[in-house]
Every structure is written in structure tokens, then in C-alpha cells.
Amino acid sequence: MHSSQHFERYNLLNGVWDEMYAKNHLIRGHYQKVIDYLSQESPEDLSRKEELAKRLFMTQGITFTVYNSGEGIEKIFPFDIIPRIITAEEWAFIERGIKQRLTALNLFLKDIYHNQFIIKDGVVPIDIVYSCPHFLREMYQLNVPYDVYVHIAGIDLIRDYDGTFYVLEDNLRTPSGVSYMLENREITKRLFPDLLPNCNVRSVTEYPSILYKNLMSLSPRQMSNPTIVLLSPGIYNSAYFEHTTLARLMGVELVEGRDLVVNNHTVYMKTTTGLQQVDVIYRRVDDDFLDPLVFNPNSVLGVAGLMGAYRKGNVAIVNAIGNGVADDKATYIYVPDMIKYYLNEEPILKNVPTHRLSNADDREYVFKNINKMVIKKTNESGGYGMLMGHAASDEEINKYKQEILKDPRSFIAQPTISLSSAPCYIGGELQPRRIDLRPYALCGPDGIEIVPGGLTRVALTEGSLVVNSSQGGGSKDTWVLNPTTDQ
Amino acid sequence: MLSRVAASFYWLSRYIERSDGILRMLKINYASSQDSVQGFSWEPVIRIFSGPDQELINRLKNDSRAVLKYLVIDKENANSILNIITLARENARSVQEHIPKDLWQCLNEYYHTVKEPRIAAGLKKDDPISILDVLIKQVMLYYGTAEITMERGQTRSFMNIGKYLERAIQSIDILDVKYGSINDNPNLLTDITYWKHLLQSIGGYELYQKTYRNGLEAENVIEQVVLNNDFPRSVIYSINNIQRYFDRLKNNSNVNDYREISFHIGKLQSNIKYSSVKSIGQVGLHQFLTHTKDDLYKIGSSLNEYYFANS
Numbered sequence: 001m002h003s004s005q006h007f008e009r010y011n012l013l014n015g016v017w018d019e020m021y022a023k024n025h026l027i028r029g030h031y032q033k034v035i036d037y038l039s040q041e042s043p044e045d046l047s048r049k050e051e052l053a054k055r056l057f058m059t060q061g062i063t064f065t066v067y068n069s070g071e072g073i074e075k076i077f078p079f080d081i082i083p084r085i086i087t088a089e090e091w092a093f094i095e096r097g098i099k100q101r102l103t104a105l106n107l108f109l110k111d112i113y114h115n116q117f118i119i120k121d122g123v124v125p126i127d128i129v130y131s132c133p134h135f136l137r138e139m140y141q142l143n144v145p146y147d148v149y150v151h152i153a154g155i156d157l158i159r160d161y162d163g164t165f166y167v168l169e170d171n172l173r174t175p176s177g178v179s180y181m182l183e184n185r186e187i188t189k190r191l192f193p194d195l196l197p198n199c200n201v202r203s204v205t206e207y208p209s210i211l212y213k214n215l216m217s218l219s220p221r222q223m224s225n226p227t228i229v230l231l232s233p234g235i236y237n238s239a240y241f242e243h244t245t246l247a248r249l250m251g252v253e254l255v256e257g258r259d260l261v262v263n264n265h266t267v268y269m270k271t272t273t274g275l276q277q278v279d280v281i282y283r284r285v286d287d288d289f290l291d292p293l294v295f296n297p298n299s300v301l302g303v304a305g306l307m308g309a310y311r312k313g314n315v316a317i318v319n320a321i322g323n324g325v326a327d328d329k330a331t332y333i334y335v336p337d338m339i340k341y342y343l344n345e346e347p348i349l350k351n352v353p354t355h356r357l358s359n360a361d362d363r364e365y366v367f368k369n370i371n372k373m374v375i376k377k378t379n380e381s382g383g384y385g386m387l388m389g390h391a392a393s394d395e396e397i398n399k400y401k402q403e404i405l406k407d408p409r410s411f412i413a414q415p416t417i418s419l420s421s422a423p424c425y426i427g428g429e430l431q432p433r434r435i436d437l438r439p440y441a442l443c444g445p446d447g448i449e450i451v452p453g454g455l456t457r458v459a460l461t462e463g464s465l466v467v468n469s470s471q472g473g474g475s476k477d478t479w480v481l482n483p484t485t486d487q
Numbered sequence: 488m489l490s491r492v493a494a495s496f497y498w499l500s501r502y503i504e505r506s507d508g509i510l511r512m513l514k515i516n517y518a519s520s521q522d523s524v525q526g527f528s529w530e531p532v533i534r535i536f537s538g539p540d541q542e543l544i545n546r547l548k549n550d551s552r553a554v555l556k557y558l559v560i561d562k563e564n565a566n567s568i569l570n571i572i573t574l575a576r577e578n579a580r581s582v583q584e585h586i587p588k589d590l591w592q593c594l595n596e597y598y599h600t601v602k603e604p605r606i607a608a609g610l611k612k613d614d615p616i617s618i619l620d621v622l623i624k625q626v627m628l629y630y631g632t633a634e635i636t637m638e639r640g641q642t643r644s645f646m647n648i649g650k651y652l653e654r655a656i657q658s659i660d661i662l663d664v665k666y667g668s669i670n671d672n673p674n675l676l677t678d679i680t681y682w683k684h685l686l687q688s689i690g691g692y693e694l695y696q697k698t699y700r701n702g703l704e705a706e707n708v709i710e711q712v713v714l715n716n717d718f719p720r721s722v723i724y725s726i727n728n729i730q731r732y733f734d735r736l737k738n739n740s741n742v743n744d745y746r747e748i749s750f751h752i753g754k755l756q757s758n759i760k761y762s763s764v765k766s767i768g769q770v771g772l773h774q775f776l777t778h779t780k781d782d783l784y785k786i787g788s789s790l791n792e793y794y795f796a797n798s
Contacts, residue, residue: 058599059592059595059596059599060588060592060595061580061583061591061592061595234581235577235580235581240580244580244583244584247584248583248584251584252584253489253584254582254583254584255489255491256491258491259489259490259491269489270489270490270491270796271488271489271490272488272489272490272493272641272736272739272740272794272795273739273740273741274741
């Protein structure tokens with residue numbers, strides 16, 4: 001038994017919730033089987049598995065390309081071989097919370113683009129909506145099929161020092177990463193034979209078929225075989241691997257803007273036999289680039305006339321256009337109020353306490369306590385434009401303050417949350433690293449479905465709290481256990 | 488199927504076929520360079536695969552290692568195996584959801600193999616034939632995998648049209664350049680090893696020996712490379728296959744577009760079918776080959792216009 005080798009030296013971080021250990025090296029029950037398994041493996045065995053994982057990702061082309069001085073360098077999204085485990089109970093809670101939250105956010109989008117009751121009733125301030133660059137007048141009074149705006153959502157969750165789950169961010173536009181959820185699981189099957197069934201881990205393979213079923217139900221032409229396409233910006237997009245994976249798994253056509261053309265408010269794709277009508281577009285192109293006639297006129301990623309076809313109801317677009325007004329970081333503050341307003345329910349999942357910097361009192365408080373704060377731009381994603389107060393120099397802080405004062409609407413501040421940690425295999429031993437979780441929710445006419453799992457992102461750098469892949473983060477396979485085997 | 492997808496399959500296939508041609512040429516010519524008493528010249532090979540840049544030819548023609556490096560792994564050479572495979576893979580990547588996963592992995596491995604440091608090191612100081620064999624094996628794996636995994640439909644037709652078009656052009660180029668060299672050095676006409684290497688570099692030596700038993704003669708070589716229906720690298724064999732796979736697109740085509748290209752292919756096919764070594768001689772080999780190549784290019788550009796929506 002090599003047990004001691006891996007676990008005796010595992011140093012819990014002070015004041016951090018660890019997914020595997022309770023205190024005093026007391027292992028949480030749901031990690032026991034994995035630990036028993038790992039204990040039989042020597043560090044060499046595990047390093048070999050790590051190598052195997054890298055090779056599998058590489059030969060299968062599960063990579064993203066970084067373009068540097070004209071030359072493409074292919075990288076694999078760093079993968080940690082030790083799975084992150086979520087109990088059935090925790091999952092049931094997460095699932096309820098996300099469904100509730102998404103239901104409210106979806107109602108908010110419908111309301112905001114129609115009667116705007118929530119503004120009239122003074123629950124959400126008017127300026128939050130109208131100053132949001134992602135609030136699109138073009139969507140006003142436009143009806144979308146089944147009133148579903150958010151077909152695919154990635155809700156980022158974190159856990160604080162006491163294990164409480166918080167929603168960090170709602171991603172309601174084109175959330176990415178789901179292909180890594182699927183591929184990580186495939187790789188884990190290869191790395192740890194028999195372990196998944198022994199641990200009774202729930203499967204994630206249903207994702208593409210649920211998505212396909214939902215896409216199909218949105219077709220404006222009621223027919224058995226509508227044309228569904230996935231619109232990608234093309235092979236140079238960093239998420240291109242994901243686009244091909246999803247298209248392949250669903251058996252739908254992967255198209256680029258140049259493959260499509262709009263004629264008489266109808267979208268067609270150019271095929272070897274002529275034009276073929278398109279019914280549903282799962283677009284992975286941002287709003288701004290979708291239609292040069294309506295949005296950014298310089299864009300070649302979209303299709304001229306697409307918005308007109310959408311408005312006429314001749315084509316369904318997923319996710320709906322204009323969703324950005326709901327996942328803006330300034331709107332985030334009001335999501336608990338939306339839940340109460342639309343559903344008359346208490347929010348299940350908590351928000352991280354958030355300060356609006358356009359509010360003078362908030363701003364004063366934040367500036368005073370800036371060392372305990374994380375400040376973010378409301379319209380940036382991927383960990384860009386953040387200030388981590390505890391780690392920034394005085395000079396950086398002052399510069400950032402100047403920027404805030406110029407345009408306070410574009411910033412929010414949150415207390416630094418001590419993200420939970422999970423064991424990672426780094427440098428030949430297990431070490432705790434900070435993680436978050438992005439489950440993927442799919443909303444269709446029949447309701448919301450969440451595949452049991454998600455993308456666990458890891459801050460691989462020691463001491464780091466930033467998990468974004470663009471900031472050097474990695475990922476882990478995410479296991480959700482079946483209720484029957486919970487200990 | 489999407490026009491862009493059809494075009495990607497066509498180009499993917501052309502690039503793979505080209506890489507196969509280059510690798511086999513290099514292998515045989517390298518062997519030949521070790522064989523010849525007087526200075527071996529790489530000029531024809533460089534001409535076929537990199538064009539007529541005389542400065543480049545002079546710099547490389549007597550240096551086998553430098554030619555190998557240039558044609559296999561040089562990033563600056565647009566037609567190096569490395570760059571061709573990168574392009575093939577980019578084409579495959581852009582239609583990944585249409586390619587069987589096995590085939591994609593094959594291509595991906597081919598790409599990663601070319602980039603392995605052992606390839607560069609081997610070309611520089613070890614036995615280059617072993618290195619070229621490693622790469623040739625990758626192409627063969629690709630062809631085998633394509634054969635058993637590709638669905639029998641339009642995609643495969645476009646792939647095969649690309650493959651045979653590229654192959655026909657290559658066989659023509661090889662024949663043309665090799666004959667062109669004779670003008671500079673008439674002794675080659677009776678040099679048996681010269682013809683032997685030409686045939687070997689397109690895998691036709693064994694068949695030649697079985698077909699013609701009276702030694703190597705230039706006229707017989709022309710006959711085999713242009714007119715032999717059973718030789719998989721002959722011009723007529725390739726054009727017959729272009730015709731065959733294009734024909735399969737008929738039911739999925741716009742009638743007029745189909746007719747237009749079908750006419751071109753049929754005309755070219757008849758033209759070769761009803762030629763003989765003698766009639767080719769009357770036109771002049773170089774003339775004949777140039778006309779044939781022009782017709783092949785014309786088929787390529789019509790496909791581009793009518794099927795790939797790039798007019």
C-alpha cells in the first residue's frame with residue numbers, strides 16, 4: 001500500500017473548505033472509494049496516468065491553438081487527473097437552485113423586452129437596464145419561441161470557507177466548456193478502469209441528445225427533419241474544438257457565416273446542390289457580430305439579414321439575442337430580487353454580496369476596504385480586467401480607482417471569497433488547489449434539464465484564486481454520485 | 488452537403504496525395520543519389536515540387552540532406568510535407584464533424600509525427616529512408632482508414648476526385664520533368680537506371696517488368712505512365728476514376744452544373760483513351776502533357792465554380 005505517500009503530506013489550506021478532507025485529515029465519505037483506489041497506485045503509476053491523459057488529449061486533437069508570431073502553437077487545456085466529487089445531496093441542492101435562478105432570469109428577459117413590469121414596480125432600477133450595452137432595442141417586443149431566451153446556460157458556482165455554495169456569475173450568452181465536461185469524462189474512463197461504475201457516478205453523455213431535442217423543438221417549420229446548424233466563427237476561434245464536438249455529437253451541420261445567405265427573410269445554407277433552408281441556428285457567435293446590417297457593420301462572422309429573418313420568426317436563434325442584459329455583472333446584484341418578484345420564492349442559491357460602484361456609499365466602503373475586495377468590470381469575462389485587492393500594489397490600486405471614477409457603472413466589487421480546494425496531482429504528489437464549478441443547464445419548451453456534472457475549473461498555480469482558462473487555469477472531471485450510493 | 492465542406496474534402500485529399508507523391512519521390516531519388524557514380528542532381532525533383540526558382544535549385548541540387556530538409560520539414564517552403572500536412576489537417580479540422588473520428592486521429596498523428604524532433608534529426612544525420620518510411624506509413628494508414636471508415640457518399644466522391652486529380656497531375660509532372668532533363672543530357676535516354684528510378688518513384692517498376700520483358704525503353708515507360716489502365720498511377724487510370732466518382736454525384740447535383748463538368752471530363756478521358764505512344768509522339772510529349780494538365784486544371788476550376796460556390 002502506498003497510501004501514506006499520497007495523503008500524509010497533503011497540506012490543507014488554512015481557513016479553506018477542502019472537498020476531500022474535513023478537518024484533521026478526516027476524509028469525507030464520498031471520497032473514500034477514490035482514495036482507496038489511489039492508495040494502491042504508486043506516484044509512478046499516477047505520473048504514467050498523467051502522461052497518458054496528455055497523450056490522449058493530444059492525439060485526439062482536443063486542443064486549442066494559441067497564435068503567436070504567425071505560428072499556431074497547440075495546447076491542451078490542462079487537465080488534472082483526480083476527479084472532483086459532488087454528493088447526490090449537494091447536487092440536488094445545486095440543481096434546484098439553478099432551475100429557480102434560470103426560471104427567474106428567463107422571465108426577466110421576457111419582461112425586459114416586453115412590458116418591463118419589473119422596472120415599473122421599481123424592483124430593478126431603470127438605469128441598470130438602459131445603460132447596459134447588451135440591452136438591445138432590436139429585441140423589443142420581439143417574441144421568441146415558447147418564451148425561452150436562455151436555452152443554454154453555464155452558471156458558475158463557488159464554495160466559501162464553510163462550504164456554502166454561491167453563484168459567482170450567470171453565463172447566458174454563449175457559455176463554453178461543455179465539450180471539456182464530456183471529454184474529461186472520456187479520458188477518466190481510460191485512466192481509471194472500473195472506477196466510475198464502482199463509485200456509481202452519474203453519466204453526462206445525455207447532454208448532446210437533450211440539446212438536440214431542444215433545438216429541434218424550436219424549428220419554425222413543423223417537420224420531422226428540420227435543418228439545424230451550429231454557427232461557428234471558424235477554425236481560428238478558441239472554442240472551435242467545442243463547436244465541432246457538439247456538431248458531431250448532435251449530427252448537425254457546422255457552418256460559418258460565409259456558408260449562409262438570407263433571401264426574402266429566410267436563411268439558407270449554400271450546398272453543392274444549391275440553397276437549403278435553415279430552421280434553427282445554435283450560434284456561437286456573439287450578438288455584435290451576427291448581422292452586419294443591424295449590429296457591427298464590419299463583421300464577416302455573421303449573415304446580412306439574419307435579424308430580419310429572426311424577427312419574422314423564420315429562423316430560431318439559440319441563445320436568443322440580447323441576453324447580455326441579464327448576465328451583466330451589474331444586473332447580477334438584482335437576481336435574488338427577481339426570484340422574489342417573479343416566483344415569490346426565497347432564492348436557494350446565494351449571490352456573492354456585491355457592491356455597485358456607481359453608488360457613492362458603496363464606492364466609499366469599497367475604496368476603504370479595497371484589500372479585501374475583488375473588483376470586476378461588468379462587461380468583461382474570462383477573468384480579464386479584474387483587480388484582486390489583496391494581491392495588488394498601491395500603484396495598481398490607485399490606477400484602478402481612477403478608472404472606476406471615470407465610469408463607475410462599469411464596475412462592481414465583491415469581498416474576496418476563499419474558494420474551496422480539491423486535491424490535484426501536481427509534481428508527483430497531491431496538493432490542494434482552488435476550484436469552481438460550471439454546470440450546464442438546458443432549457444427547452446418542456447423545462448430545464450441539467451446534466452449531472454459540469455466543468456470543474458482549477459487554479460493550478462499555487463495560491464491563486466483565478467480559475468479562468470485564459471488565466472492559466474485547468475480543469476477536472478466532475479463526478480456527481482447516484483443517490484443510492486451516498487454515504 | 489455544404490459547398491465549403493465539399494471543397495475542404497477535395498483539398499484535404501489533394502494535399503494528402505501530394506504528400507505521398509513527394510515522400511515516394513524523395514525516397515527513390517535519395518536511394519538513387521547513393522547509387523550514381525557521377526554527381527546526382529536533384530534538379531528535376533525540386534522543379535516538380537517547388538517550381539522553377541533557379542537560385543534555389545542551384546543551392547540545393549547537389550546536397551541530398553538539404554533537399555530532404557527543404558521538402559520535408561522546412562517551414563518556409565509552402566510545399567514542404569510539414570506545411571502540406573498542416574493544410575490538410577486545417578481542412579480536416581474545419582469539417583471535423585463529417586470525418587470519422589479514426590480518420591481524424593490518423594491525420595492528427597501524421598501531423599504530430601512530422602513535427603517530432605526525431606524526424607528532423609534523422610533527416611540530418613541518420614538513414615533518411617527510415618525516416619521517409621515512417622511518414623509514408625502514416626499516409627498508408629490514412630488511406631487504409633479512409634477506405635474502411637468513410638461513408639460511401641458525396642464526401643468520399645469529392646475526396647476521390649481530389650485524390651485522382653492530384654495524382655494525374657503528379658504523374659504528368661514527373662514524366663514531363665524527367666523527359667525535359669533528357670534535352671540537357673541525351674545520354675539519359677539510354678540510361679537504364681534513370682528509367683528504373685522514374686518507375687520506382689511512382690511505384691511502377693514491378694508492373695513494367697511484368698508487362699515489357701525486353702529491358703527499359705523510353706517509349707514503353709510513356710505508355711505505362713500515360714496509357715496503362717491497370718497501373719494505379721497512370722494518367723488514364725486517374726482520369727477514369729475522376730470520371731467514376733464524379734458520376735456518383737449526379738443524383739445530388741444541379742443538372743446543368745453536372746453536365747458542364749461531365750462534358751469536360753468525358754472529353755479529356757476520350758482524348759487519352761484514343762491516344763497511342765505514336766500519336767503522342769506526333770504531337771510531342773511535352774505538348775501532350777501540357778494540354779492534359781490544362782484540362783485537369785480546368786476540371787478543378789469548374790468544380791470550384793459550380794460545386795464549391797467560389798466563382
